Amino acid sequence: MVEIQQDFFRFLARRLGNEEEAADVLHDFYVKVLARVGDVRDTEKLRAWMRRVLETTLVDYYRAQGKKRQRDAEYHYLESVLLTGEAKSDLDLFYRGLDLEAITALQMRNVEALRSMTNLMFDTTEAVTRRQAEFLETRVGQMSAAFEPGENASDPKALFERQAEAYRDLFGALASHVGELAEITSKCCAGLVHEASRAAAGQDDESAAVKRSENDGTAASKTSAAKK
CATH class of the missing domain: 1.10.287 (Helix Hairpins)
Known part of the structure; x- marks a missing residue:
């Protein structure tokens, strides 16, 4: 299991380019594994199953980070509009979900x-x-x-x-x-x-x-x- 953990951590660190983020994703991964490990019937396929769970966890992390970046961008854009009164266009605000x-x-x-x-x-x-x-x-x-x-x-x-x-x-x-x-x-x-x-x-x-x-x-x- 130690070898598997090290392999998964190196995989995440390469994909994310940040060891702290890799550690966070690995933590979420283990939470999911502990919650669903009872579903595994064939122990020989455990590593493959854990690999799929890891990939799913990584995708969830990407989605969460994407939503966070979008919220941050909209917040800073709205703040600049309110402070300067300058918007690219009303249509731009509409498509950003801002009226x-x-x-x-x-x-x-x-x-x-x-x-x-x-x-x-x-x-x-x-x-x-x-x-x-x-x-x-x-x-x-x-x-x-x-x-x-x-x-x-x-x-x-x-x-x-x-x-x-x-x-x-x-x-x-x-x-x-x-x-x-x-x-x-x-x-x-x-x-x-x-x-x-x-x-x-x-x-x-x-x-x-x-x-x-x-x-x-x-x-x-x-x-x-x-x-x-």
């Missing part, structure tokens, strides 16, 4: 959704900032009043109790305030998702309407031409 108009519409849809989300984020930030300012102004005034001796100047215990009560009120208000801010943020996030979904749905409806209109116009033209 330039659909890509542009998708990009514009994303821009509109981002614009709506940004506006909502600014509105929410303003509301949170205003709420924090009001809260701090009120609580600072209450704490200042609690630490003024006033009528309790001669009674340290009463002054301490008033200060302790002010602290308790402050902590309770802080907890409530944090809860309110969390609720505002949650509603904001829900609103962002809703706005983005609505914008996307609107774009889809508009595209569908335009498509139906184009189809109706084409059908009407064909009918008119047939009557003539």
